Amino acid sequence: MSAKKIGITREWLSKIKNKFEKENRDPRKLEPIPKAPHNRDNRNRISKEVEKKILKIRDESENIWGKVKIAVALERDYKIKINPNTVNKYLHKNKRINPKISLKNSKAWKAKITREKMDIELRVKYRPPKEIKDYAPGALVEKDMKYVPKYKQEAPGKAGENFFNQHTELCSFTRIRAIGLKLDGGALGSTDAHIESAKKFPFKIACENTDNGSENNGVFRGQLQEDDVFHFYSNIDTPIDNPRVERSHLTDELEFYQRGGLKRTFEEQKQALEEWEYFYNCKRPHQALGYLTPMEFHDLWKENPEAAYKITRKYQAYLKKQKIRLANARRIKKREQIEALMKFIDAKLKDKKST
Structure with missing residues (x-):
């Protein structure tokens, strides 16, 4: 060897x-002689004056400008040309590097390494790729938790004791949902709800997307690892990374809770949610599924996958068209309006110059 x-x-x-x-x-x-110099004292170094100018520019930018901007400012304002790496060295030497920014950069690097080891680590701290959202039943399940207010507020000022916890898991492709109502809003309650949800789904779960809440770590993370489920964490404070389950919670609010869905006791609320879950999956038509119910869409996919994909492509094209329409609705489209606006701007600027 x-x-x-x-x-x-x-x-x-x-x-x-x-x-x-x-x-x-x-x-x-036999090892090659190292080329590193034994003595670096005779090396050309920047003067104290230049070092002070580096720190001055850094201070004037309120510790925001990085090494490249400082190097550019030195050459522009003082005709001093320095390599950005040298600037960075003296910023570190004088402790002018924000440790929070350095920590952010190190975390970003670790996230990059994690992405490159996807086949080894079944957990990544970024949102799932859009290609798997409409790939197949169970390819991606979105999970979120919703607070359900109790009929009677037991402990004013203590939010956790005034709500039940609705744990919702939704298949991104078929929109089939599994709802679990728990008293525990932590990882244990979330894990119990997930185990129950996995039994309800008519398919296996390959990937799961959650937010960064404590209920989605610890025991819950261990359960996903045990089940060989790839775990995506959406970006912090970014509900649009988990859009379909978030939208289903709006449907819960508008079509269930605001129409008599809130009950007096935990058992009554749990029973009502089970009935609502059945109605959502088996009775309620969904525009995104070509006005089929989630279970009908799932059956269609089993019989004719291409027909199911055609429905999803049609709806995505509709969403794209709607996005463009809404964007255009916010613009000034008439040429006369634009010309009138330009005349107003010219008059305003001309008036300012004359004064």
Whole structure:
């Protein structure tokens, strides 16, 4: 193995080894001489004046400008040309680097390494790719928790004791939902709800997308790992990374809770949610599914996958068209309006110059 590493034959290595052993020579003498200088005192360094100018520019930017901007400002304002890495060295030397920014950069680097090891680590701290959202039943399940207010507020001022916890898991492709109502809003309650939801779904779960709440870590994370479920964490404070389950919670609010869905006791609320779950999955038409119910869409996919994909493509095209329409609705479209606006701007600017 050693011969292979240094690129010679085993016989030749054996002869060298015997010669060194007989003469009591150190094999480390074969290592190349390091090129690093023994003494760096004679190296050209920047003067104290330039160092002060670097710190001055950094202070004037309120510790925001980085090494490149400072190097550009030095050359522009003082005709001093310095490599940005040298600037960075003196910023570190004078402790002018914000540790929070450095921590952010190190976390970003770790996230990049994690992304490159996706086949090893079944957990990543970024949102799932859009390609898997409409790929197949169970390819991506979105999970979120909704607070359900109790009929009677038991402990004013203590939010956790005034709500039940609705744990919702929704298949991104079929929109089939599993709802679990728990007293526990932590990881244990979330894990119990997930186990129950996995039994309700007519397919296996490959990937799950959650937010960064404490209920989605600890025991819950361990359960996903045990089930070989790839765990995506959406970006912090970004509900649009979990859009379909978030939208289903709006449907809960408008079509269920605001129409008599709130009950007096935990058991009554749980029973009402089970009935609502059945209605949502088996009775309620969904525009995104071509006005099929989630279960009908799932059955269609099993019989004719291409027909199901055609429905999703049609709805995505509709959403894209709506997005453009809404964007255009916010613009000034008539040429006369634009010309009138330009005249107003010219008059305003001209009036200002004359004064």
